[in-house]
Amino acid sequence: MKYVGYGLIIIVGLALQTASPGLVVFGRQPELLLLLTLLFAMLQGPGASVFGFVSGLFQDILVGRFIGLYAGTYLLMAILVGFLAKRLYKENALVRFFAIVLGTVLGQLLYLFGAASFGSSSPQSWVLISGVVGTGLLNGIVGVLLYRPFMALNERLIYLHELLKRTG
């Protein structure tokens, strides 16, 4: 049950992320799938790496270039933020904000570095910095707002999963 729920979350996230006109906040678009991965990592620890890998792979397939790069990046970010969340006091909104900003910034840099290593031309440095930092901050704000509803949704999915498992 919970896997169907997670699959639906990825599909809806991907459709929202790629809809045109998309979600624009302060002139920037959040990296929704990366944000979902980071939120999962905060809730479930490094175990969210599978969610990160699958959502990244879906995004890769849609982009059609460097297939596996988003998957690998999101997997690594899920592991990193998952480990961080275990050691930090994630109930504090400021801690969550900085963890998501860090995950988003590192994730984007890793993707750009990977793409550049395989021959993609990088944007100009100031475009890159403003893009990476801007999206990081936006993801941080949206992530803090989404954390509680997301936690409730996750708990509900786990509860339903357990219920179905026990009742057969």
Next chain:
Amino acid sequence: MLERLLRWKIPLIIILVLVLVGTIHYTSIRRPDITRLEGILRDVLSPFQWSFSRIGGFFQHQVAEVNRWRGLKERNLELEERVSQLEAEVFALRNHRRENEWLREALDFRDEGEYELLVAEVIGRSPSQWESTIVVNKGQAHGVVSGMAVVTNAGIVGTVINSSNYTSTVLLIVDAQSATGGLVQATGDLVLVEGGQMGQTTLAAKPLSRDTKVEVGDVIVTSGLSRIYPKNLPIGEVVAVESRQYDLSFSAVVDPFVDFTRLEYVLIVMPQEES
């Protein structure tokens, strides 16, 4: 614990890394055809994208409508002024057209304005800010293949980079991977128009010769040399000219005529049938 971990997790990670590096490398080159799996995922996702695009479009229209009502009176005055200017311009253009037709006939030029155009709806865009692509609802089933030019009545939009049965991905001219041959309409000098600028909203026009002259207000059109875009399609207007190191060269900032944030419908230029 560590031994168990080492026994199966590390080989699994190594295999995963190798597979990922392999697929990244294999797909790092632009492919005209996508795999069956990619095609299925895109076709499955397109109704969702279409629905969310419609919802987003509805809200965008409402906001635009409110803004439009606010400035209606001022806009009316502006438009009246503009109409009188345009009437004078139309008169001059009619004269030019008549002259042009006569010259075409005289030189037996082929009319390059007659293209077969396919209307497509924009149903999605790239999932990441690092790629500027859009997804349209026409694909291989409609005869759309990689390499076709995509335009609007305002100017050029981009090129089809791949297509599934019912959708196609279009690389926008503002993307960092995009480079288009252009010419300065006033002088006919050739420039290379590249994307990847600030906020992916402007273009950079780089001269192909040392004698090229570009001024603010110049209009850049397609050169027709690339074989992708037909000749003389509008690209954008020069809004700034920036000198490079030691003033040996320059780069012009071009504001594209197409508003990429509000694309709803586009036209795909279908190849002309050879007569």
